[in-house]
Amino acid sequence: MKIAIGNDHAGTAYKFAIVEMLKTMGIEVINCGTDVSDSVDYPDFVHPVASAVEEGKVDYGILICGSGNGVAMTANKHANVRAGLCWTKELVELTRSHNNANVLCLPARFTAKEQALEMVKTFLETEFEGGRHQRRVDKIPLGC
Template sequence: MRIAIGNDHAGTAYKLAIIGLLKSMQIDVGNYGTDGTDSVDYPDFVHPVAREVEEGKADYGIIICGSGNGASMTANKHQKIRCALCWNKEIVALGREHNDANILSLPARFISLPQALEMVKVFLNTEFEGGRHERRIEKIPC
């Protein structure tokens, strides 16, 4: 499995911890985020993640910014991307089960690092339910 990850300055510490978690799970990681805390523009780091997922080079993506909103909006401009902005494990599970989310957007300034790590685990371990949800996904323009 390959996960593409990107972040702005607000998400650097979270990204580094998530990369550690993913590597401990033997998951290949494509790091497109900043490694610093100087102010940067999140689209510069989100577009490469979305492209990797869109082109099938990564199975999933994880993006992190202060609120998660800008990153999510940017990712969802890409074809074939269904990015879920999540703030707890239950929303993560529903994003995967009902919406077949392929990118997880995390709001670094509104969740703790332990919460973020748990949310990543839920994201990776939850399957899309299909069924009635499939026809809804098909109605999202690509």
């Protein structure tokens, strides 16, 4: 499995923890985020992750910013990207099982680091249910 991860300055510490966990799970990680805490513009780090998902270069994407909103809005402009903003494990389960999300967006300022790690694990372990949910996902436009 291959995952692209991106973050702005608010998500740097979380990104490092997530990357470390993913590598211990044997997952290849492409780091598209900033490695510093100096203020940066999140779209600069979202577009490479969303493009990698859109083009099938990675299986999934993970994006982290302060609220999670900016990265989710930006990622969802890409065709075939279904980015879900989650702040609980239960939301992660639903965004994967019902919406077939392929990008997980995390709000670093509103979740604990341990919670974010658990959400990433849940994202990777949860399967899309298909069925009636597939019909709904099929009605989502392919992007701008």
